[in-house]
Amino acid sequence: MRPLKIELNEISVNYGKIHALKNLNLTINEGDYIGIVGPNGGGKSTMMKSILGLIKPSKGKITYCGTSLKKSDIRMGYVPQISDINRMFPITVEEVVLSGRMSKEIRPFFKYSEEDKKAVEEVLDTVGLKKLKNRQINELSGGEFQKMIIARALTLKPDILLLDEPTAMVDVMSQRQIFSLIKKLSKDITIVLITHHVQMISKNVKKLIYLDRNIIAEGDPNQVYQYAYLRPVHQSIKKRVVGGAHV
Amino acid sequence: MFKALLEYEFLQNAFLAAMITSIVGGIVGVIIVEKKLVMMTGGIAHTSYGGVGLGYLLGFEPIIGAFMFSIMAALGIGVIKNKSTGSKDIIIAMFWSLGMALGILFIGLTPGYPPMVSSYLFGNILSVTRFDLILMSILAVIILTLIFVFYQDWKAHLFDQQFTQIMRKKTNVLEYVLLILLALTVVVLIRVVGIILVIALLSVPASASSYLTGKLHLRMVYSMIFSFVFILSGLVVSYYTDISTGAVIVFAAVILYLLTWLYSRRLLYKENLKGE
Ligand SMILES: Nc1ncnc2c1ncn2[C@@H]1O[C@H](COP(=O)(O)OP(=O)(O)OP(=O)(O)O)[C@@H](O)[C@H]1O
Ligand SMILES: [Mg+2]
Numbered sequence: 309m310r311p312l313k314i315e316l317n318e319i320s321v322n323y324g325k326i327h328a329l330k331n332l333n334l335t336i337n338e339g340d341y342i343g344i345v346g347p348n349g350g351g352k353s354t355m356m357k358s359i360l361g362l363i364k365p366s367k368g369k370i371t372y373c374g375t376s377l378k379k380s381d382i383r384m385g386y387v388p389q390i391s392d393i394n395r396m397f398p399i400t401v402e403e404v405v406l407s408g409r410m411s412k413e414i415r416p417f418f419k420y421s422e423e424d425k426k427a428v429e430e431v432l433d434t435v436g437l438k439k440l441k442n443r444q445i446n447e448l449s450g451g452e453f454q455k456m457i458i459a460r461a462l463t464l465k466p467d468i469l470l471l472d473e474p475t476a477m478v479d480v481m482s483q484r485q486i487f488s489l490i491k492k493l494s495k496d497i498t499i500v501l502i503t504h505h506v507q508m509i510s511k512n513v514k515k516l517i518y519l520d521r522n523i524i525a526e527g528d529p530n531q532v533y534q535y536a537y538l539r540p541v542h543q544s545i546k547k548r549v550v551g552g553a554h555v
Numbered sequence: 556m557f558k559a560l561l562e563y564e565f566l567q568n569a570f571l572a573a574m575i576t577s578i579v580g581g582i583v584g585v586i587i588v589e590k591k592l593v594m595m596t597g598g599i600a601h602t603s604y605g606g607v608g609l610g611y612l613l614g615f616e617p618i619i620g621a622f623m624f625s626i627m628a629a630l631g632i633g634v635i636k637n638k639s640t641g642s643k644d645i646i647i648a649m650f651w652s653l654g655m656a657l658g659i660l661f662i663g664l665t666p667g668y669p670p671m672v673s674s675y676l677f678g679n680i681l682s683v684t685r686f687d688l689i690l691m692s693i694l695a696v697i698i699l700t701l702i703f704v705f706y707q708d709w710k711a712h713l714f715d716q717q718f719t720q721i722m723r724k725k726t727n728v729l730e731y732v733l734l735i736l737l738a739l740t741v742v743v744l745i746r747v748v749g750i751i752l753v754i755a756l757l758s759v760p761a762s763a764s765s766y767l768t769g770k771l772h773l774r775m776v777y778s779m780i781f782s783f784v785f786i787l788s789g790l791v792v793s794y795y796t797d798i799s800t801g802a803v804i805v806f807a808a809v810i811l812y813l814l815t816w817l818y819s820r821r822l823l824y825k826e827n828l829k830g831e
Contacts, residue, residue: 324640360721382618386721398716398771407711412723416704444769464722 312338319368328354341494343513352502374484379506385461409461451482468498573786574681581779583740584761600753602628602654608661611783677751678801721766752801759808766819
């Protein structure tokens with residue numbers, strides 16, 4: 309694993325009047341396997357997009373191994389929330405995954421090489437989609453589609469893999485498959501994983517974060533799970549009302 | 556009509572215009588439909604009416620005015636959309652109506668008899684001149700070159716722009732080039748289908764072909780063929796009657812759209828029967 313350190317320093321993100329994130333601090337180190345949970349609209353996707361440089365925070369700074377994203381050569385693999393992608397687009401599985409080998413420059417007459425195709429073949433094998441290589445993507449099930457998007461992220465040999473609800477539209481069997489795939493990958497790649505399936509990952513991840521505009525709880529998965537989901541409901545409500553700001 | 560085609564220059568012009576328009580419109584139409592840029596294109600087209608008006612007022616070729624205004628609209632909408640948090644629809648609507656209003660104003664200010672603007676609004680393939688044709692060919696070459704030379708980049712960009720951005724491609728460049736492509740396409744199409752009907756020719760053949768194939772390049776081919784058939788039918792009807800080309804093209808397009816839709820339903824139905 310290459311050295312990696314991503315630091316979020318007092319990040320705030322606003323969409324007009326909505327404060328999606330407020331003064332968030334977080335450090336990601338190489339080898340981390342971080343799970344992120346929290347309510348709908350809690351800012352999970354927003355945080356991930358900020359890390360990827362897709363959203364500019366209105367306040368605060370993110371550094372990548374001490375420098376800016378532009379200057380660093382960190383490779384980030386991203387598995388977006390499935391609703392962000394046009395699933396009807398006329399393109400094959402192989403073509404989608406190949407785009408992970410795209411060059412940074414806009415190059416005339418660009419063609420993927422045999423080497424690219426071989427790499428794609430390998431990755432498709434890893435995620436178990438080898439047979440579907442030539443399928444049009446609108447003929448894939450939700451689970452197959454997700455595995456394809458994970459494959460695309462893997463072909464660029466990422467230092468860090470950021471996944472936003474990779475099991476949202478997926479049946480229970482495929483959920484297990486995807487989570488165990490991610491677990492296997494976590495041995496070689498730093499991983500940040502957003503999910504609503506807390507129980508399924510709490511045994512795997514090294515650190516769990518409960519995010520609701522800020523980090524409400526963070527640390528040992530079991531304790532965070534207990535704190536965020538199992539304490540009596542009235543207590544959690546009281547805490548918010550009395551405390552005003554989140555603890 | 557075939558004999559006439561050999562004899563009359565205006566018919567030759569019309570035929571060549573039909574070919575250029577269907578190639579450009581067919582290909583760019585697929586891009587517009589996939590990237591959901593139909594309203595954006597409508598905005599650019601209508602803004603260009605301001606340029607047509609300015610051309611009449613100041614006495615230069617109206618199509619050159621349309622060219623300038625549509626480029627300005629494409630870049631203007633793009634920049635404002637990126638800089639502000641306002642809704643895209645509203646920005647497009649502003650340009651759309653402002654362009655039309657300017658066109659009406661300029662034409663009102665033009666001294667003498669009011670010019671024949673209807674061929675710009677509704678299209679008249681029989682009035683395409685050699686000058687129009689040369690301009691259309693140059694633009695078509697630029698558009699097609701940009702699309703084919705960077706085909707893989709476009710494909711990735713159209714499918715998932717976020718991802719190309721993460722790959723650290725200059726997605727801004729791609730986005731603005733795409734907008735300029737739309738503006739150029741609008742200019743190519745205006746003489747044939749007219750400002751008001753541009754989006755019909757760009758969206759209907761492309762959506763109809765999406766029922767027939769799941770491959771991007773095949774969609775472009777089908778969409779070109781459909782466009783050519785529509786425009787040719789517009790040409791024939793306009794030649795024998797006084798009805799504007801644009802209107803005939805739109806009628807033909809909508810009918811074909813319904814037919815392909817029914818055809819794709821029938822296929823589905825058959826497959827369902829097989830499945831049972
Ligand atoms: N593009 C946008 N424009 C305006 N508001 C937005 C935008 N994206 C997100 N928001 C708002 O920001 C807040 C955080 O959204 P975000 O998508 O980050 O939440 P999330 O934790 O990922 O939720 P979910 O679990 O539903 O995916 C929400 O209130 C949402 O409405
Ligand atoms: Mg989300």
